[in-house]
Amino acid sequence: xxxxxxxxxEMQRLLNQEKEKAMVNExxxxxxxxxxxxxxxxxxxxxxxxxxxxxxSNCAQxxxxxxxxxxxxxxxxH
Amino acid sequence: MDSFSSxxxxxxxxxxxxxxxMDQLKTQLAQAYAEEFLETVRGKCFEKCITKPSSxxxxxxxxxxxxxxxxxxxxxxxxxxxxxxxxH
Numbered sequence: 772x773x774x775x776x777x778x779x780x781e782m783q784r785l786l787n788q789e790k791e792k793a794m795v796n797e798x799x800x801x802x803x804x805x806x807x808x809x810x811x812x813x814x815x816x817x818x819x820x821x822x823x824x825x826x827x828s829n830c831a832q833x834x835x836x837x838x839x840x841x842x843x844x845x846x847x848x849h
Numbered sequence: 850m851d852s853f854s855s856x857x858x859x860x861x862x863x864x865x866x867x868x869x870x871m872d873q874l875k876t877q878l879a880q881a882y883a884e885e886f887l888e889t890v891r892g893k894c895f896e897k898c899i900t901k902p903s904s905x906x907x908x909x910x911x912x913x914x915x916x917x918x919x920x921x922x923x924x925x926x927x928x929x930x931x932x933x934x935x936x937h
Binding site for chain 1 (some may be wrong): 870874878898921923928
């Protein structure tokens with residue numbers, strides 16, 4: 772491969788795709804970690820209680836709601 | 850050679866194709882994520898299951914660790930579905 776192929780539009784597209792996947796992966800990992808801490812208080816059992824799984828699901832969705840509020844607030848400051 | 854180093858791209862003797870490069874990138878990313886995931890699970894399960902370290906790993910500690918790994922993987926799935934299946 773000619774090193775200048777790294778700058779090709781196709782290569783940039785592929786790299787951006789991987790970058791996006793990486794960002795999504797990072798968010799999933801971080802959110803799982805934080806929601807685990809918030810929702811799983813006792814030692815893990817052989818399955819989640821319904822309140823634990825509801826908490827985990829709610830946690831992710833509330834985080835997204837919060838992200839939206841933060842973004843809007845930040846944008847309104849300009 | 851550690852998992853992040855790769856053949857030098859600019860060397861005149863390099864015959865790597867761009868698809869090989871992308872494959873290498875994806876493989877290394879996957880490896881990095883697996884490592885990160887394992888490290889997270891270690892931390893969480895140590896916290897939940899080994900509350901008072903003793904001179905050996907007890908049976909209840911071992912089974913707690915097994916359950917913990919399963920639950921954490923399950924939690925990842927729950928979070929993933931909540932993020933990607935719930936339009937707002």
